[in-house]
Amino acid sequence: MNIDKKVIYGEFINRPNRFQAYVKVDDETIMVHVPNTGRCKEILIPGCTVMLREENGIKRKTKYDLIAAFKDEKIINIDSQIPNKVVEEALINGNIPRLRKFKTIEREKTYGNSRFDFKLTDDNGDVYYLEVKGVTYEENGIAKFPDAPTQRGRKHLLELVDAKNKGLGAGVLFLIQMDNMKEFMPYDDMDVDFGEALRIAYENEVDIFAYECTVDARSITLIKAITVIL
Template sequence: MEYIKEITEAEFINRPNRFNALVKINGKEEIVHVPNTGRCKEILIPGTKILLRKEDNPTRKTKYDLICAYKGDKLINIDSQIPNKVVMEALINKKVGKLIEYNSILKEKTFGKSRFDFKLEKETGEEYYLEVKGVTLENNGYASFPDAPTDRGRKHLLELVKVKEEGKGAGVLFLIQMEGIKEFTSNDENDPAFGEALRYAKENGVDIFVYSCIVSEKEITLNKEVKLSI
């Protein structure tokens, strides 16, 4: 998907809180919004080249969203609103092999006590619930999730098992918001409970999809499957 709004280069200075960052744009310091509540400490380092998306809402306190950052020569998208849009585009264009027969794509649908990102249906009425998780944590070509403990993410996985028990399809898609990834795993050191739930979900028939993205200063699109090691 192409970025519709204006994209501007800037330099990251610091992040006073999880919602905002201080950046330098054309030599001037300015506060911008960070659309990602994760830590991103290994990405948002003082002096890092970043990309800002200009927002035109007059009621906003900030003019820009910080959507991407360079880690060496690797461009990483950190906008937490992007993964669902990328996956929606991929589902419409039949890029997720196992899900190409699902023609109805509904967003934000509830099953049990959880709301999942997508509910898919075949013409036969067969249902499939899909949760999407954006991944920004990377080390030497190896990506992992989460970068901060997520009890909500763990509960999503357990609820997907219940979906399977009801005879419906269920899966979680980890969208790695960068290129050049060799392998993906759960971040057991950071959140062992999530890793345990992910393995439990896989053992009980929940599909685990992992895809990297092609990321440029103009767009981000789903690229190819990445090896899963959990």
């Protein structure tokens, strides 16, 4: 997925709340919007280089969104709006082999008490619900989710189990917003209930996908599956 807006670099200063951060650009300190409610504490470290995307909405209070940061030499995209767009592009292009047969792709569809990111339908009318989770946390080359407790995420997994048990297709795709990962696993130390729900989903034959991405200043693209460790 290409980023068609202006992108500049800055030096991260601090993040006083979930939605705002201060960044130094050309010796000027500016306030920017953070499009990610996760903690990102291991990424947004004072002094690190960050990438800002220009946004010119009339009602905006800030001119830029903080969309990525460098962790050592690695670029990690933290824009929570990006994963669904990247996955939709991959679905359209047939880059997720298990899901290639589904030609009808619908966004934000309700099942039970949840709204899943995608409802997929094949030529035979078979339905598949897919939930996408963006992953920004990594430790020694191992990607983990979540980086903050998420009851909503656990609820989604159990709803996918219900869909699967009622004869529908169901899967969760963890989109790792960086590259060169060794494997993916649930971050049990952060949210043991989510990890338990993910294992329950696996035991009930819900598909568990993990894909990493190539990331640069102008694009982010799903590239390959990595091993899931449960």
